[in-house]
Amino acid sequence: MTGPATDTVTGAPVGLDVAAGPFGGLREQLLGAAERFGSGPVAQILAGLVEDVDRALREPLEIFPVCHHSPSSATAMARRLREKRPKVVYLELCEDLRPLLDELHNCTLPVALQSFATDIDGFPAEWAPLSVVAPITEASAEYQAISYALTTPGVELVLVDRSTDHVFQWEPRDAPAGEGEHDGAGKEDDETALHGDAVGVEIGDLRPRFAELEEHLLHHGKVRHWSEWWDQYVEQPLVDADYDTYRQVMVLIGSLFRRLRPEGSARTSVDEDRERYMWTRIREHLSSSDADPAECLYVCGAFHAASRVAEFGLHGATGSFEITPRTATKWQYGLIPSSHSAIEAQFGLAPGSVSIAAATWTKALRRSGLKPFRLGGGQKKAQAKPAKPPAAPPPPVADRLSGFLTTAPAPHGVDEQELLGWSVDIVRLARKNGYPSSTADAIAVYETSILLAGIRGRRRPTPYDFQDAAVTCIEKDAVPGRRDIARLCEILLGGDRVGAVGYDALPPLARDVLDRLEPLGLDLEKRTIQRALLDLDADPHLRPCSDLLWVLRRLVPDDAVRPIIGSRRLGERSIQESWDLAIGRNMRSIVELGYEGVTVEQVLEQRLRKAVYAPQATAAQALAAVEDSILYLGGRRLTDELGARAVELLAAERTVDDAPEVLRRARRLLSHYQATEPELPQWCQSFVTAGYAHYCTLLPTAFTDDATGARQVAAMLGFLLGMESLALSLGCDHTQLELAVQQSHPEAPDKVALLWAAQTQLGLLPLDELRRRCDELLDNPLVVPSFPLYLSGFVQALEPVPSLASLVVEILSKAFARLPDPVLLPWLPKLITTLKDHAAEMVPVLIREAGRTFPATLQALDTWTPPWSAPPVPAAPAPPADAGPAGELLAAHPATCDAVAALLGLPPDWPTDTTTTSKTAPALTTLLTDHPTTTNAVATLLA
Structure with a gap:
């Protein structure tokens, strides 16, 4: 037994006798034309086109091929629905979006059906969040089918395309999410960004997937882009065509694009799996219901209508395709506003093409008197009406392709009156937008439009010809306003219509x-x-x-x-x-x-928790979440929870990269609580103690680690020195900080300066010694080139040790005074860039200190002496041996003398000889001799 016939290109079973069917004559004509080329593949492709059309039309379940946002598809759909009155409509749309369709009556088109997921399970984490949108416009066949099903009693609407979960299941794991789909390419502005970076799912993606074919069609069609070619050679001829002609032409185009696409691509596999999925769902529904295939209608893209998969049709192969279960990802569904420009940007259409399609749809309705299906506001189903008798069975399939392909169409293009109106309106609109246009420009646009149409071999100008003519005649050298002439033409021809989601939806x-x-x-x-x-x-x-x-x-x-x-x-x-x-x-x-x-508060609370418990969360991020919870949510429960998490994250960190951010936020939160609360929260106390111990432990390593910058070390010292009193009151040990500083041995100049500043603050390095070391640095010619780095460290040290401001001003002044010009001038740019890169935020502190140090007027500068250059104050004269009345006063009040001596750390040593009562103790004598004026003044006051 021989097997079924196979397709000459794909090898799929055919089982059709095309030569004996209605398209036998067309097939012979095409084969005869192919013989002139002398190429076997051409003959196979042309014969395959006829086979695909015949196969789709012989299918017991009527297939309605459509193109996305096509006015000819919409008009043909409205006509066919009123003639056939199907009881079941199968629609190529993600099956899990079905509940959203019931809310379309609360919306103003265009809108988009959206499926959204933030918590994903079963997909790569870097894909999150996942988003799928399916835009709906009024001038589309899918909207006519949806409106008919939702407003006609007894009609069932079944979505049969893969679910949004399967959209991402079929994506390659090594590619970004949505790379195989339309992913929002195009310019980003207020309107085109309405869909964001969501993956676009459309019905009837009908465009050549063979770049050379598209380039050939655009070149010989004398058009700029695909949208113009499609409007000129498909939309206009088909918008008023009868149903049989429309159906055969659309399947023919879908078959052509399908057979000329590159084989073996990932997109090909996805397309075929979608077709298997849809036919599997259709057969499942028919087997589980009492629906008669003769009373059903299958709406799909023309590309899928010419499918060659084995599962095609009601009698196709069964059981060969298994639908995998959905992942555990939780999908959320809703309606979002859309716009013509957002659809154009997401699906790679030319700007203005969807608006022109809407205008074509409106004109076709007005010309034909066809009443479209629309969803009324607040009414999902129309009142039940007496059922119409079932439509008569369709007549036998007749060949309409031969006449369509051999007869020049008479498209309803732009007539003279309409073109004249456009020319006048575009001049008026241009003048409102700042263009110096006049009546002469309107005449020029009109005549140029006709000229361009003639050059391009068109009987009448198209909207695209008019747009080119307007740009040529009106937009001279510059655009005076926000909109150029091309954009004004789009507004004139229909505008960028923006949809809205109603309150109830x-x-x-x-x-x-x-x-x-x-x-x-x-x-x-x-x-x-x-x-x-x-x-x-x-x-x-x-x-x-x-x-x-x-x-x-x-x-x-x-x-x-x-x-x-x-x-x-x-x-x-x-x-x-x-x-x-x-x-x-x-x-x-x-x-x-x-x-x-x-509620938005619930969303914010969830996001804050998610942020602090993320695997890459840091203590700085947790403190930011604490601050946000105080500012926006209030309450202590969430704040305490986030604060406790901040303590955990800080203790677990092994780097100090976020130390500046931690210091800044911790100070701000401490100031807030000290001003508003009677005591610090427990988490805040734990954060201070944990941070003190944490930074003391990491300080010696941070000083020597090349990967840790001086800014981070300065922030650590700022935390340790600035919060030391609070940390000590909470039980921390000051010795731990001293040991950490003594164990630090940095080599980088800026870190060395930070270490010296910390030692000075802790009393381990006297200020005079620090000044001497700085003078040695300036006197050493080998160190002078790197002195800006030392100075950068001192400036950053103003964060933990603000008392060094005067010393930094002194060091910088000495540098400008001592260094010769050949050294100073090349040194200045490095000094400026170093301060800008490493200590920009502390330079204002340095400038304020310099303002306090230097004189305010030019006259005072002549007699001004720097404080570090002033002569030393002479020592006070030695006091007499006898303290005089003051000594007698002290001797008369020994208890008071003992208390003062104890406060000053002096042991009260009174003589044992009673004859020396006029003499004071040796220690107190020292006190009196050091401060004779004070003691005499006190004695005078006490008489």
């Missing part, structure tokens, strides 16, 4: 945000930027709105809620605030927050 979090901001008295669903003024003292009821706005500021993009007046920092609360709100424009971000929680 929003997730609970988005509705909660709108409800809580209602006291502001603004229509926040508008896409304009609105100014909100909050006088929180005069209107205390607006304070919850302020709190909510600050939380949104933390969670959503900066342009959604932007404070103009007011701030929120620890210890501060604004009296008046002013906000620029663009919530309607950023509704997508608000909707995506709804996937994470019921």
Whole structure:
């Protein structure tokens, strides 16, 4: 027994006798044309095209081939639905998006169905978050099918494409998520960013996947891009064609693009798996229901209608394709606003092509009088009506391709009156946008449009010809405003229509945000930027709105809620605030927050916890989370939990890279608690003690480690020296810090300066000795080139030892005074760059100290003597041997003398001879002789 016939290209079973079918004549014509080329593959491809069309049309389940956002597909769909009245509509769309379709009646198109996941399970962690969008426009066949199914009683709508989970299951693990799909390539602005970086899933992706073929079509079609070619040679001829012609042409185009694509690519495998998936789901539904295939309609892309997989059709192979289970990833679903430009950017269409398609759809409806299907606001199903008798069985398939391919179409292009109106309107619009255009420009645009159409072999100008003519005639040298002429033409021909998600279709979090901001008295669903003024003292009821706005500021993009007046920092609360709100424009971000929680506070709490418990979390990030919890959430439970986590992270860190950030945030939190709380929280005390021990342990290593910069070492010393008194009161040992400093032996000049500063602060290095060492550095010609690094270390030492400011000014002044010009001039650039790179934030402190040290006027500078150059103060004269009245006073009050001597650390040594009562003890005598003026003054006051 012989097997079934196979396809000449793919090897798939055919089982069709095309030569005896309605397309036999067309097949012979194409084969005859192929013989002229003398190429076997050409004949095989042309014969295969006819076979694919015949196979799709013979399928018992009617296949409706579509192209994404195609007005001809939409008009053909509306006509066919009214004629056939199918009971089941199978739609090529992710099957798990089905519940979202019931909410489309609350939206203004275009909108996008979105599936979103942040907590992923079964996918690479670097892919998160995962997002899939499927945009819906009114001028599309899928919207007509959805509207028909949702508004007609007794009609079932079944989505049969792979789930969003399978979209990412089929992605290569070594590629970024969505690399094989449309991933939002294009410019990023307010409108094109509506879909973000989500993966786009569309119905009817009909575009050559063979670059040479697309280039050939664009060249010979005399067009600039694919969207223009498709509109000129497919949309316009098919928009008013009968259903059979439309169906055969679309399958033919899908077969052509399919057979000319490169074999063996990953995209080919995904396409075939999608087709197996969809036919498997269709057969499962038919077997589990009583649906009659004759009363069903399968809506899919024309590319998939020409499928050659073994599972194709109701009688295709069964059991050969297994649908894998979904992963444990938790998917969230919602509707987000979309726009024509967002769709164009995501799917690689030319700017303005979707708007032109919408205009073509509107004109086709007006010309034909066809009534499309639409979802009414607030009404999902129409009232039950008497059932119409079933449609008569379709007539036998007739060859409509031969006439379509051999007859020049008469497209309904732009007529003279419409072209004239466009020419006048574009001049008016250009003048409003700053162009010096006139009536002569309108005439030039009109005539140039006709000229371009003639050059390109077109009977009438297309919108693209008009756009080129307008750019040529009006946009001369520069664009005076924000919009160029090409953009103005897009606005004129239909504009960038932006959709909106209705209140009832929003997730609970988005509705909660709108409800809580209602006291502001603004229509926040508008896409304009609105100014909100909050006088929180005069209107205390607006304070919850302020709190909510600050939380949104933390969670959503900066342009959604932007404070103009007011701030929120620890210890501060604004009296008046002013906000620029663009919530309607950023509704997508608000909707995506709804996937994470019921309120924005819950979402923020979850994010803070997730941040501090992440594998790469640091103590600085945990302190930032603590600060955010105080500012935006309040309460002690979450703050204490995050603070305890900060202690754990700090104790576990083995590097000090984040020491400056830890110091800055720890100081701010300590100041806040000391000003607002009677005592420090337990976690804060633990953080100080743990940080003191942690940094003491790492200090000797940090001084010698080349990977640790001086900035980090300075921050460690700032923590240890600045919080030492608090740490000692909490039980830490000062000896630990002294040992850590004594065990440090740095070699880098800036770290050496930091060590000297720390030793001076601890009393291990006298200030005079430090000054002497600095003088030696300046006197050593071998060290002078690296002296800026020493100076950088001293400047950074002002963080832990602010008392060194005067010494740093002195050292810098001596350098400028002593170094000769040949050494000083090459040395200055290095000094400036070193201070800028390593100690920029401490330079203002140094400048303030210099302002206090140097004279304020030019006249005073002539007589000014630097404090470090002033002569030493002469010693006080020696006091007399006898202390005089003061001695008698001290002898008369021995108890007081003993107490003062004890406070001054002097042992009271009174003589045993009673005859010497006029003499004081030797220790007290020293006190009197050192301070004779003070003792005599006290004696005088006491008479």
